[in-house]
Amino acid sequence: MGGWEIEDIKAAAPRILLSWPAPPDYIRPPLLSQRQVTLCPRAKGFGLGFVDPLESLVECPGEDYDLFDFVQQSKQIPDKGFDLVVVWTSSFDSSNPLNTKKFGCPTVLLAGDTHHWKFPINHLLTYWITEGFDYVATAYNRQHLHWFAAAGVENLAWLPLISLHTVSHEWVETRENQVVFIGQKGSRHPRRSQLVQAIKNADLPILIKTANRQEAAKWFAHSLISFNCSQNGDLNLRNLEVISAGGFLLTDQLSFASGLDELLAPGTYCDTYNSEAELLEKVRYYLDHPQEAIQIARRAYHTFDEKWHPRHRIQNLLDWVFGGELPEPFRYSPRSDVRYxxxxxxxxxxxxxxxxxxxxxxxxxxxxxxxxxxxxxxxxxxxxxxxxxxxxxxxxxxxxxxxxxxxxxxxxxxxxxxxxxxxxxxxxxxxxxxxxxxxxxxxxxxxxxxxxxxxxxxxxxxxxxxxxTETFLIDLVQGRSSVPSAWLWGYEGVEYEGTVARLSRVYQSAVSVLSDVRVVVDVRAGVGVASACFRTLHPEAAIHCFEVDPLALHLLRQNILSLGNCFVHPVGLAGQNSCRTCQLWPEDPQAEWGVEQLLPFREARAALKELGLESIDVLRVATGGDEVEVLTSLQEQLEDIKVIYVEFCSEQDRKQIDQMLDPTHLLWQGEVVAGQRGVLCYLSRACFVDNNSSLGEET
Structure with a gap:
């Protein structure tokens, strides 16, 4: 233990080496000891108002590295001995320190996010097996500790929100009768985004902001209701950020194993919702009964310092490691989880x-x-x-x-x-x-x-x-093309670059003769790559995505949140209504048992009419074989569509498509591969004539 006896460590601040994965101006590292060295990435100018009070902040490598060797070679760390090594990491962190045991002192793994990203629990278990940490604790996901117990970890703890950065705010009695939401939305937070939109759609007063911690505390304190939603059943930092500022916390109901009920006692220190309908019901109730919300907020505000301040969890950590003392409910044991x-x-x-x-x-x-x-x-x-x-x-x-x-x-x-x-x-x-x-x-x-x-x-x-879970972000910047940058979730097997490149070559030239594009329909949208291109080319258009494949739908629903004014319809379009089956297992098509996907398809014209999509400016059809059926169904509507972008899978289909569209549309651009497949872009003849006329007048 670096030459310290347990009594000495309790009497004085232990010397702690903390490996922290986030830039310090984005998520502030916790201060576990006054004698702490913190390794973290370089600050990136997020402007969140954090000030570094730490004894030493050292920039660490951006990939996996040997922690012991790094410390030995660092001139910023003259004293190489430590009483405790603490590593915070999650599956999405780009670097994991190795050789942690070589310091000869206790080691602690603080498991970060295990509720999302690529195989997050597996990642942390593998890291624990590699490094052999003496202690493992979680700040957000008590419900996942049983996985570590099953893997053989003996010293397990729940230290809820130990990394919370508190910002004090005076108590505010008179408040704006509104809901405030401060935090991230978009593709990483689909449910949160949907619920915020639901509050807006219900015409309930909601203030939506991004803010640093000082600004956030002010809004929590001055608003009647502070809305929170976990990313995926996790007990997140916003819960105590709201309470510490005096806000009334309305957050989502978590599972029996999460620890929320034991920590915050919904009904006493906060309130919870379990669905969109219940959320709206409770928002309306508290807007009509503001004193009930303020009473709950006051009770929590005056309890925060005594029970939930992060210094208590830090002390729990030190008492646990150096004295073997950890009170219930923070020690993970059979009494903590019936599933143990x-x-x-x-x-x-x-x-x-x-x-x-x-x-x-x-x-x-x-x-x-x-x-x-x-x-x-x-x-x-x-x-x-x-x-x-x-x-x-x-x-x-x-x-x-x-x-x-x-x-x-x-x-x-x-x-x-x-x-x-x-x-x-x-x-x-x-x-x-x-x-x-x-x-x-x-x-x-x-x-x-x-x-x-x-x-x-x-x-x-x-x-x-x-x-x-093999999702990742892709950038749609295409070299010399003028397609702006857009971020999308994707998965293996999708031809991203090919889709974007084809749209750039075959469709983009038509943009110069288009005007007032208000509605885009993307049939078989996949994960939304083409729709993202349409968004960059038509910033104000409403984009309607039709997709039936479950895996593509899972990713598409997230991607549209980044695109904005974009709508997902979980159905395929074809020439007639049908439910198609896809045998998943066993592979024998003659088997009368097993599992199968049931994929719903709607007759294209009727489906669009039901949605009020009878006026379309841009239509993309890429169904992998049903293009002719879709276009035939939309025959009466085709002449009013300015641009039709269609993919084909056979020479016969190409000829039929050309014959069908020739009376009303001009083949503007196209690509044919080996005569059997390719993409075609048709421009309305009326649009082409109108554009040429206006050019002639200008000349």
Whole structure:
């Protein structure tokens, strides 16, 4: 322990090395000790008003690096000995320090975000195995500690919001009768964005701002209601930021395992909502009963310093490491989570469990409600794993057991539904988890977007959602083209550069002769790459995206939030109404059992008419084979469309498309690959004539 005895460390501030992954002006590092050295990336000018009070702030490498060697070679750190090494990291952090044990003192892993990004729990477990940290604690996701227990971690703690940066504000009694939201929206926060929009659409007074901590504290204190929404069931910093400033916290209901109820006691120190409808109901109630909101806020404000100030959690950490003392409920044990024993007893196949949980957790991040069926042959621990996702509805067969007393937990019984009768009468699910034996026994295909099939050895035989967490951001800057920059989520298998390049070459030249583009319809929009290009070229247009593939839809729903004025319609367009099935598993098309996707298609003309889309300026059709059907359905509407951008998959289709559009449209640009496929851009003849006439007048 760097030459210190436990008594000495308690009497004086321990010397701590903290590895912090964020720029200090974006997320301020916590001050764990007055004798602390903090390694973090360079400040990037975020302007969030943070001042560095630390003894030493040292810039660290931007990739994985040897922590011990870095400290030995750093001239900024003359004293190389430490009493404690603390590393905060998440799956999206670009660098992880290695060789932490070489300092010869206790090491602590502070697990950051495990509720989103690429296989976040797996990433942290792998890092723990690599480094062998003595202690593991979480600040945001107590519900995930059972995974670490199952992996073999013995010293586990929940230190809620230990990294909170407090900004004091005097108590404000008289407040604006409004909701305030301060924070991030966009593609990373789809549910939050949707709920903020719902408040606006309900004509309720809401102030939406981005602000530094000082400014945020002022708005929390002066507004009647401070709205918060977790990113994905996590206990996030905004909860205590609101309370510490004296705001009335209205936040989303989290799971029984999250610790929210134990920490903040909804109804006493805050209030919660479980759906969009309940959110709007409670906003209206408190706007009509402001004194009730102020009373709750006052109670929490005066309790903050005594119970929730981050200095208490920092002291818990030091007492835990140096004295073995950690009070309930912060020590993770069987009493902290009813799932402790069933999870640790199933540690042998933790990889399979995470292979199911992490993709479904990612679906839960985006969807308001998630319907998941778990077959009778699956171990009960799978249901136990999934039920800490607070908006997940679990469907089971009659006679479902109660693994580890889950039915006694708050909010769980009403989320478990028994299905009876023939599978043909069952609903379509977002995800199905079954054994192969379950499916054979049921005898009829189950309808689902995503499936996880287990074999006799509890290994995954099939999963079509594994790459749903393989999302990343792509930049649509295209070299010399004039397409501005736009960020999009994507996934492996999508031809991003090809899509953008084709639109730039084939469509963009038509933009020069277009005017007043108000409505764009993108048929089979995929993840939204083409729609992003349309947004940059037509900034004011409303863009309507039609997509039926579940994986593409998952990403498209996030991407449109960055595009703005963009709408997703989860249906395919074709020549007639139909429901097409896609056999997921088994691969044998003759099998009368298994899992299948049920993909809804609507007759294009009727679907657009129902949506009021009878006046379209730009139409893109890229269905992979149904282009002729779609255009035929829209025959009466085609002559009024200024530009039609269509992809084709055969020479016959190309000829039919050209014959169909020739009377009203001019083939403006096109690309043909090997005669069988390509893209064509047709410009309305009326638009072309009008444009030439105006050019002639100018001349």
């Amino acid at each position: 024993f069933v999870s640790t007893a199933s540690s042998a196949w933790i990889d399979t469990r995470l292979g199911i949980y992490e993709p479904i957790q990612e679906l839960h991040r985006v969807q308001e409600r998630l319907r998941v069926f778990v077959g009778r042959g699956c171990p009960g621990v799978i249901a136990a794993d999934l039920l800490d996702l607070p908006r997940l509805e679990l469907y089971v067969e009659e006679g479902f057991g109660d693994p580890c007393g889950l039915l006694q937990q708050k909010g769980v019984p009403e989320r478990i539904h028994e299905v009876r009768g023939e599978p043909a009468s069952w609903p379509s699910f977002d995800a199905v988890v079954c054994t192969a034996e379950d499916l054979q026994r049921l005898g009829r295909p189950l309808r689902t977007s995503f499936a996880f099939i287990l074999g006799e050895d509890t290994q995954l035989l099939f999963a079509n959602a594994g790459n749903i």
